[in-house]
Amino acid sequence: MRQPFSNEPDSDPKYRMETDALGPKAIPAEVYYGIHTARAIENFPVSGRPVHPRLIEAIAVVKKAAARVNGRLSLIPADVASAIEWACDKIAGGALADQFVVDALQGGAGTSTHMNVNEVVANLAIERLGGTKGDYHLVHPLDHVNRCQSTNDVYPTALRIAAIRLLRPLSDAYASLQEALQEKEREFADVLKLGRTQLMDALPMMAGQGFGAYAKAVARDRWRLYKAEERLREIHLGGTAIGTGLDAPRAYIFQVTDTLQELTGLGLARSEFPMDGTQNMDVFVEVSGLLKAAAVTLFKIAGDLRLL
Incomplete structure (x- = not known):
């Protein structure tokens, strides 16, 4: 499900609005994660420990491989694939470690961590293409970053x-x-x-x-x-x-x-x-x-x- 982007002039500049199946939610404007990650923060306040950074880096490499193949097969636009690869390189190199905020102990077979990475990759790629975080019509966490993938194989x-x-x-x-x-x-x-x-x-x-x-x-x-x-x-x-x-x-x-x-x-x-x-x-x-x-x-x- 696509998440509408809101950047109305009269909205609070400290937040951006994102929407999922449960409804709209205000997300701090400066963060690179999105609404799925924000929901997970609320749902899983368990251990207070983040996911191991080596796992985050490995997911980013998987995302890069998928983006490269998706771009090669024209399943996503070439410029989007390139931006996703760039974003994955940044994450795999240890950048934006503070944006991976989902608790290490969580339900859902890793879906929350997976979506945390998808959203950070998407927003990094959006900025790479000249857009603003949350502008998911440019790079979507699911339609582009997660194309041909599932939490269950990634x-x-x-x-x-x-x-x-x-x-x-x-x-x-x-x-x-x-x-x-x-x-x-x-x-x-x-x-x-x-x-x-x-x-x-x-x-x-x-x-x-x-x-x-x-x-x-x-x-x-x-x-x-x-x-x-x-x-x-x-x-x-x-x-x-x-x-x-x-x-x-x-x-x-x-x-x-x-x-x-x-x-x-x-x-x-x-x-x-x-x-x-x-x-x-x-x-x-x-x-x-x-x-x-x-x-x-x-x-x-x-x-x-x-x-x-």
Whole structure:
């Protein structure tokens, strides 16, 4: 539904009026988000924490890929596509972080965060084209920024990208920790100490053997986190609302994954069964569980070192 733009001379210059299915609402004139975001602020005052910036940046990259393909296929005007790409670059670079104000804990499968990004992108693009924020006939959050997309394919795709980008440096850190522990294993290979059971002195062992056991545990955590990326790289962008690709041209569905792969530099692959990625979130539960397992290992090592 298009949102009418109001910029009457006698209206309060501190606000602009936007309208959705629930009716009109005054939006502060200086903000880049719109009425859907404003509604979400009211609906979800839960944790007081914003959405992770890496997720916002990932959504912006997804939007850029979609705009590029939509422009190439003449599904949106070329100048609008260019302005959207420019806006997405700004957001992906960390600009306007204060405009992403929806609470991290929200209902609606991420729709509020998705619309927050759509609206900020649209208003940035509007200004790029010489318009005024809220002038959605120039660039519309849904008709242009969200063309051929749905929260159900955009949000999980962006979440996968954000997870990969956050996991890679963690995996590198684990590799460094593993090497450091292995070095200690060699350094203390000839140092005799007592092992302990329930804090009581037990059988003798080499100090290096203890560090070797730590290195083995860290290596397993590192490998599990590394292998999880294989499942994170499978995306269903182009599946739209339920994974059938309804309302998205076939050319868009195939090109958008290739374009997103180029923009991210990640080995992303189009899911052969997009409905799977739409309705099943087990990969994120897997990653969460692996992070917890890795944390337990670190907690164990830290506790042992403290006691020693």
